[in-house]
Amino acid sequence: MIFSFTLFDIIIGIVALISLFLIIKNMKVRNEFYIPIKFRPKISENKKFFELSFNGKKYLGITYISENLPRGGDDLPKRIIRLARSSRLSVSFISNMYNVNKSTLLKLIDEEMKKADLSLSSTGQIKFRERLKYLEELYKEVVRIGVPYIGNFGFIVWIDQNDRDSELSAEAFRSLVEAESQIKTKRINADEIDEMLSINNPISIVNDENSILVTSADDLGEYEGIIIGEEENDPGKIVIISYPENLKHHMGIFGPTGRGKTVLLSGIASQLSLLSSVTKSPDSIIVLDPKGDISDLLKRVSDNYIEPGLNDCIPFSRIEGLANKLIESSYLTGDGFKIKICEGQINYKGLTVYNLSRMPNEARNVYGSLIISSLALDASENKLNGIKVLILDEAWRFVKNSQTHLEFALREGRSKGLYLIYATQLPSDVGKEVIDNTGTKAVFGGFTKYYAELASQLGISDSEQVKTLPIGYILLKIENNKEKSVKVLDFSKLLLNRRR
The missing domain is CATH 3.30.70.260 (ACT domain)
Known part of the structure; x- marks a missing residue:
C-alpha cells in the first residue's frame, strides 16, 4: 500500500513538472518576426x-x-x-x-622573379626590368600581409x-x-x-x-582614403587622398569659375561624411556655402542642413574678451542685416551644411567668418571634441573678416584637430600665409599666362600644363611630391542620382 502511494505520488510529480515546463515555455516572448517574401529570379x-x-x-x-x-x-x-x-x-x-596559401603564393612569385631576371639578363629590355621590380614589391607585400x-x-x-x-x-x-x-x-x-x-x-x-x-600589391592589401578620380596618363588607376594624413596640413582647391571646384568639394564632403558615420572620424564636417551650389548636391546626404535666418545666432564658447572688431563685425554687415552671437559651441555631428545663399551678400561673408572664428577659438582653447573638417567654398569671402583666425586654423589646426579644405579662384585671394600652410593643392586649368605663373607659385613644377587641362581635370600636388594630372570623378551626377 505504501509502495502504491509512493508510485502515484511520483507520477503526479512528473505530470506537474511537465505542466510547469509547458506553462513557462508558452510565457516566453518570441523575439522573431518573419516577412513572407518568396521569389525566384x-x-x-x-x-x-x-x-x-x-x-x-x-x-x-x-x-x-x-x-x-x-x-x-x-x-x-x-x-x-x-x-x-x-x-x-x-x-x-x-x-x-x-585565402591563398602564403608559402605557395610566395613560391609562385619567386619563380616568376627568376624568369623575369633571366629575361632581363638575356635581353636587357626595360619591360623585364619593370616586371622584376613589380614582382619584388609584390613579394614584399605578401610577406607583410597575414593571410593573402x-x-x-x-x-x-x-x-x-x-x-x-x-x-x-x-x-x-x-x-x-x-x-x-x-x-x-x-x-x-x-x-x-x-x-x-x-x-x-x-x-x-x-x-x-x-x-x-x-594587378598590384594593393589587390592583396587594404587602403583607406578619399577618392579624387583617376590618373589621366594611367586610366583606371584610382587617385586617393589619404585620410587623415593628407588633410592634416589642409587642402586648397584653385581654379576659374566653371572648372569643377564645387563638384570636387561636394565629393570630398560626401566621402568624409561616410567615414564619419562608420568610423566616427572626423567627428564633424562643416560646409560653408555662400552660393548654394554645394548645398544643392549635399542637402539630401547631410546630417544637418542649415539656412540661417534673422533669429539665429552663432555660438561662441566665450564672448567675454573677444576682440571688439570681431563683435562689431556681427552688426556692421553693410546690408542692415544684424547677425547675433551667443554663448555656446558648434557641436554638430556628421555632415553639416550651411547654405548662406539666401542671406544678403555682405551678411553671408560676415556669417561665414564668424563660424570660422568660433571654431578657431574652440581649437585654440582645446575645446574641440574629435577632428573637425571645415570646408569653405569661395574662401576669399571670409578672409577679410577672419584672416587671423583663418591663419591660426591653418597654422595650428593639425595639432588642435581642425582641418581646413578651401576653394577659391586665385592663390592671391587668400594670401601667402594661407598658401604656405596648405599641404595638398588641387589646381584646375586656366588659359592665361598669369594663371600659369600663379600655378608655379603653388609649387607646380610644370605650370604650363594648366593651360591645356580640360574642364574637370586637376594637377594634384601632395606636400613635396611631384604633381600628377587627375580626371576628377563627376560627383555631381552621383549625388544628384542619390537625391531621386
Whole structure:
C-alpha cells in the first residue's frame, strides 16, 4: 500500500513538472518576426536581365562584376550597404573570397622573379626590368600581409521594369561602389553570371587554368582614403587622398569659375561624411556655402542642413574678451542685416551644411567668418571634441573678416584637430600665409599666362600644363611630391542620382 502511494505520488510529480515546463515555455516572448517574401529570379528572354515579380511589380536585375576584391577596410560592407540604402535601391551582392596559401603564393612569385631576371639578363629590355621590380614589391607585400586573399565581387541592381530611366540610378550606384571599393566593374548579361562564380572551391595553388588577375600589391592589401578620380596618363588607376594624413596640413582647391571646384568639394564632403558615420572620424564636417551650389548636391546626404535666418545666432564658447572688431563685425554687415552671437559651441555631428545663399551678400561673408572664428577659438582653447573638417567654398569671402583666425586654423589646426579644405579662384585671394600652410593643392586649368605663373607659385613644377587641362581635370600636388594630372570623378551626377 505504501509502495502504491509512493508510485502515484511520483507520477503526479512528473505530470506537474511537465505542466510547469509547458506553462513557462508558452510565457516566453518570441523575439522573431518573419516577412513572407518568396521569389525566384529568372533570366529574361533576351538574356540581358534577371526578372522577378514582387508586390505586384516587375523588376529587372542589372548585373555588374569586378575582377578583384574590393578594398577599403573591414567596415567596407557596412559602407556599401549604406550607399544602397541612401540610393533607395534594391541590391543583391555576390562575392567570392578565398585565402591563398602564403608559402605557395610566395613560391609562385619567386619563380616568376627568376624568369623575369633571366629575361632581363638575356635581353636587357626595360619591360623585364619593370616586371622584376613589380614582382619584388609584390613579394614584399605578401610577406607583410597575414593571410593573402583573392577573389571577385559583383552585385545586381533591381529596377522597375516600367521605369527604364532608373537604369541611370543603377549606373550612378555602380560608380559610387567603384569609388568606395576601389574597383572597376563591368556590366554583364544575366546568362553570364557563371563568370562571377567561375571559381568553385577554395584554392591553395594558383595556376594558369584557375587564376585571378593581380594587378598590384594593393589587390592583396587594404587602403583607406578619399577618392579624387583617376590618373589621366594611367586610366583606371584610382587617385586617393589619404585620410587623415593628407588633410592634416589642409587642402586648397584653385581654379576659374566653371572648372569643377564645387563638384570636387561636394565629393570630398560626401566621402568624409561616410567615414564619419562608420568610423566616427572626423567627428564633424562643416560646409560653408555662400552660393548654394554645394548645398544643392549635399542637402539630401547631410546630417544637418542649415539656412540661417534673422533669429539665429552663432555660438561662441566665450564672448567675454573677444576682440571688439570681431563683435562689431556681427552688426556692421553693410546690408542692415544684424547677425547675433551667443554663448555656446558648434557641436554638430556628421555632415553639416550651411547654405548662406539666401542671406544678403555682405551678411553671408560676415556669417561665414564668424563660424570660422568660433571654431578657431574652440581649437585654440582645446575645446574641440574629435577632428573637425571645415570646408569653405569661395574662401576669399571670409578672409577679410577672419584672416587671423583663418591663419591660426591653418597654422595650428593639425595639432588642435581642425582641418581646413578651401576653394577659391586665385592663390592671391587668400594670401601667402594661407598658401604656405596648405599641404595638398588641387589646381584646375586656366588659359592665361598669369594663371600659369600663379600655378608655379603653388609649387607646380610644370605650370604650363594648366593651360591645356580640360574642364574637370586637376594637377594634384601632395606636400613635396611631384604633381600628377587627375580626371576628377563627376560627383555631381552621383549625388544628384542619390537625391531621386
